[in-house]
């Protein structure tokens with residue numbers, strides 16, 4: 001299938017194919033050789049601490065920032081040179097959408113629909129983001145969370161094949177975050193490919209089929225959340241209290257052997273015994289070099 005701007009669409013190929021991506025800002029290397037292979041229909045999380053290079057990467061995928069090196073194909077086209085037809089296939093949710101505050105939600109969504117060749121039905125989109133009751137309200141009267149949902153509505157009104165979201169839930173309360181997650185799942189169920197950056201491991205785990213952990217401009221781990229935990233978090237921590245009352249701990253791949261040894265040493269009950277397996281959060285903190293910050 002070939003789109004009207006000459007790029008290859010959908011079937012078989014990757015939605016996002018990034019190889020050796022590099023970007024510097026003066027002396028700062030923001031992106032230092034990132035590879036990403038994101039499939040059609042996938043929800044892909046880019047996870048990392050502040051300054052890891054997430055926003056820079058997404059801005060390059062959106063075609064809003066020039067890169068210094070590497071190959072980038074988004075829906076088969078290079079975002080640096082892709083035209084209007086490509087743009088209409090990629091949904092971008094701006095952090096601070098400059099929609100006119102005096103317009104209502106319905107007027108705004110309808111206005112944005114006119115910018116696209118094959119938009120979704122504005123009423124459907126308003127319902128999709130859960131703003132039916134606010135459809136006739138002016139934008140200036142929306143809460144922060146409602147405002148963000150409107151931003152998402154404007155990102156999907158063009159019926160994009162790919163949605164690129166940069167930290168979509170920053171500033172949300174827990175309830176708003178969960179509502180947003182169900183919106184993302186609904187879009188994914190409809191077949192939209194979604195790439196989202198987040199600081200929140202919980203969010204990546206809840207939404208992403210696969211994720212890349214980025215630190216200092218590089219991918220330090222990639223895969224399904226459960227596989228990452230398994231691959232990078234196989235060590236168990238065994239903690240106990242020694243005879244002199246001091247706390248002791250040991251990280252081990254063979255906790256049973258450690259406990260058998262301790263049982264013999266204490267001749268029975270091991271004081272203060274605690275056995276813990278790493279959570280994905282522990283794995284993430286270890287991978288991004290933040291372990292000591294806990």
Ligand SMILES: Nc1ncnc2c1ncn2[C@@H]1O[C@H](COP(=O)(O)OP(=O)(O)OP(=O)(O)O)[C@@H](O)[C@H]1O
Pocket residue numbers: 025028029030048049050051052053054055056057199
């Ligand atoms: N316009 C810019 N000019 C100069 N340096 C920049 C610019 N944008 C980002 N940087 C630097 O590049 C690095 C990566 O920034 P980026 O915003 O991509 O990271 P991030 O992972 O999105 O961080 P955060 O989670 O804090 O949003 C940081 O060191 C940042 O200070």
